[in-house]
Every structure is written in C-alpha cells, then in structure tokens.
Amino acid sequence: AQSVTQLGSHVSVSEGALVLLRCNYSSSVPPYLFWYVQYPNQGLQLLLKYTSAATLVKGINGFEAEFKKSETSFHLTKPSAHMSDAAEYFCAVSPAGNNRKLIWGLGTSLAVNP
Amino acid sequence: NAGVTQTPKFQVLKTGQSMTLQCAQDMNHEYMSWYRQDPGMGLRLIHYSVGAGITDQGEVPNGYNVSRSTTEDFPLRLLSAAPSQTSVYFCASSPRLAGDEQFFGPGTRLTVL
Numbered sequence: 545a546q547s548v549t550q551l552g553s554h555v556s557v558s559e560g561a562l563v564l565l566r567c568n569y570s571s572s573v574p575p576y577l578f579w580y581v582q583y584p585n586q587g588l589q590l591l592l593k594y595t596s597a598a599t600l601v602k603g604i605n606g607f608e609a610e611f612k613k614s615e616t617s618f619h620l621t622k623p624s625a626h627m628s629d630a631a632e633y634f635c636a637v638s639p640a641g642n643n644r645k646l647i648w649g650l651g652t653s654l655a656v657n658p
Numbered sequence: 659n660a661g662v663t664q665t666p667k668f669q670v671l672k673t674g675q676s677m678t679l680q681c682a683q684d685m686n687h688e689y690m691s692w693y694r695q696d697p698g699m700g701l702r703l704i705h706y707s708v709g710a711g712i713t714d715q716g717e718v719p720n721g722y723n724v725s726r727s728t729t730e731d732f733p734l735r736l737l738s739a740a741p742s743q744t745s746v747y748f749c750a751s752s753p754r755l756a757g758d759e760q761f762f763g764p765g766t767r768l769t770v771l
Contacts, residue, residue, distance in 0.1 A: 553698070576757045587662075587748055587762035588701075595757045634700065638757060645691075645716070646760065650700040 546571055546639050550649035558657050563607075563622040565652045567635030570616065576638040577618040578646070579609055583631045591633070594618060605629070630656045659684050664749050664763035671739040671770045679734040679766050681749030689752045690732040691716070691760070692724065694745040701748070707732055739770045 551566040569575065577594040592603025599611040605628075609620045618635060635649040665680045683690065691706035693716075703716030707726040721743060723735040732751075736743060746767050750760040 578759075585765075587764045588750075588760075589762065590759045593757075593759065645703060645706065648701045650698065 546575075546637060546647050548635055548637050548647050548649040550633075550635050550652050552652055553650065554653045554655070556655040556657060557625045559627055560624050563620070563625045563629065563654065565620040565633050565635075565654065567609075567618045567620065567649060568616055569618065569635075569637045569647075571637060571639055577609075577611060578636040578638070579603065579607070579618075579620050580634045580636065581631050582634065582651075588634065591620070625654075625656045627656050627658065630654055661685065662749055662751055662761050662763035664747075664766050666766060667764065669766060669768050671736075671768065673739060673741060673770060675739050677736050677739065679736075679747055679749075679768075681732045681734065681763060682730050683732075683749075683751040683761070684730065685751060685753075685761065686729060687751035687753050687761070688729070689754060689758075689760075690726065691750050692722070692732070692734045693748045693750065694718065694743075695748060695765075696745050704734065704747075736768075741770045744768060744770045 547570045549568045579591040580588040581591050582588045592601045594601050594611045602608045607622045632651050634651045636646045662683045688709050692704040693701040702718045705724040707713045746765050748765050749763040752758045752760040
C-alpha cells in the first residue's frame with residue numbers, strides 16, 4: 545500500500561534559519577507529490593506540487609522542494625524562516641494509475657522562534 | 659469566485675442527533691471530497707465524488723452519508739452523532755483526480771457531547 549511519512553511531527557526553528565521539513569513516500573511508479581500548508585483555524589492551501597516536470601519545484605512564500613526518486617523523498621525547504629511561516633505542513637501523494645486519491649502524511653507543525 | 663464554502667463554521671450536537679454539513683463550490687470541479695482532521699491523525703478521507711450522481715467511500719465512512727445531486731454541492735450527513743465524530747471537517751474540490759490541486763473549504767468544527 546502507498547504511504548507517506550513525514551519525519552518529525554514538530555519542528556522548531558529560529559527566525560532567519562533554514563526550514564527543512566522531510567517527506568518520504570512509497571510508490572512503485574513516479575507519483576504526483578504535493579505540499580500543503582494550514583495556518584491556524586484555516587483550511588489547507590497548496591504550497592507547491594511535483595508532476596514529473598522539473599525535479600526542483602518552487603512554490604509560494606519562498607518555499608521549494610526537490611523530488612529525489614532514488615531516495616523516494618520530497619523534502620520542503622525555505623532558506624530563511626519568517627514568523628509568518630508558523631503553520632502545519634502536510635505532504636501528500638497522488639499515485640499514478642487508476643487509484644488517484646491523495647494519500648496524506650500526518651503533518652509537521654512548524655514553530656518559528658523570534 | 660467564492661471557491662469552496664462550508665457551513666456552518668461551528669456546531670455542537672448531542673449524541674444521537676443528526677445534521678448535515680454543507681459544502682459548495684463554484685469552480686465547476688468534478689471531484690469533491692470530505693475529510694476529517696483529528697490531532698495526530700492528519701487528514702482522513704470520509705467520502706468522495708467524481709461527478710454528479712457518483713459517490714464512493716473513503717477510509718473512514720462509517721456514520722456518514724453523502725450525495726451529489728449537482729456538480730456544485732456535496733453535503734455530508736451525520737445520521738446519529740457520536741462523540742467519536744467530534745472533529746474538524748474539511749470539504750475539498752479539484753478539477754480531476756490526479757495531479758490537480760485540491761481546493762479546501764475553511765472547515766466546520768463539530769463537537770458531539
């Protein structure tokens with residue numbers, strides 16, 4: 545069965561520091577990959593997605609992610625954290641093929657300290 | 659466009675009561691889904707629909723019913739509320755199943771006493 549693993553349910557960084565949120569997936573074929581962000585008391589919104597074009601994907605708010613097939617990873621990074629980045633981040637996979645429902649990771653809560 | 663709208667924002671029910679959570683989208687999306695979000699459990703798919711008149715179960719469908727009579731609307735019915743259904747419910751829509759962004763509503767926070 546397909547699965548998504550987000551390493552670290554809580555990540556804390558200082559303002560201005562590098563943000564690295566990890567996501568690994570299991571899939572026998574190259575999937576579609578997504579990162580969503582959820583700000584407090586809001587719905588989810590798309591940060592970025594990988595759909596088999598460039599392996600380095602740039603998203604909104606300065607975030608980017610790199611698809612590494614050999615490592616089955618799609619880690620999210622941002623060079624310099626801002627206080628407004630504090631949120632819950634979800635990685636999701638849409639496996640290629642007939643069954644295309646999104647498979648979600650459990651989420652990583654990012655805290656940004658002043 | 660209003661996007662995906664959900665009503666109500668908050669609801670408190672007593673055990674055994676029934677209610678309908680409303681979801682509507684104005685983007686002419688084929689695919690709509692309902693999720694519940696619980697602490698430490700991420701998002702779990704309750705039911706989904708790939709078009710008007712077509713619905714299917716997700717991973718946690720028990721205690722919930724859905725219907726899709728129009729492209730725009732996808733209500734979620736709780737038949738007999740239980741405390742285990744206390745959660746935040748999100749509706750989402752997307753143009754098709756694979757590779758397309760899912761657009762989320764703002765959520766309904768439900769408490770069952």
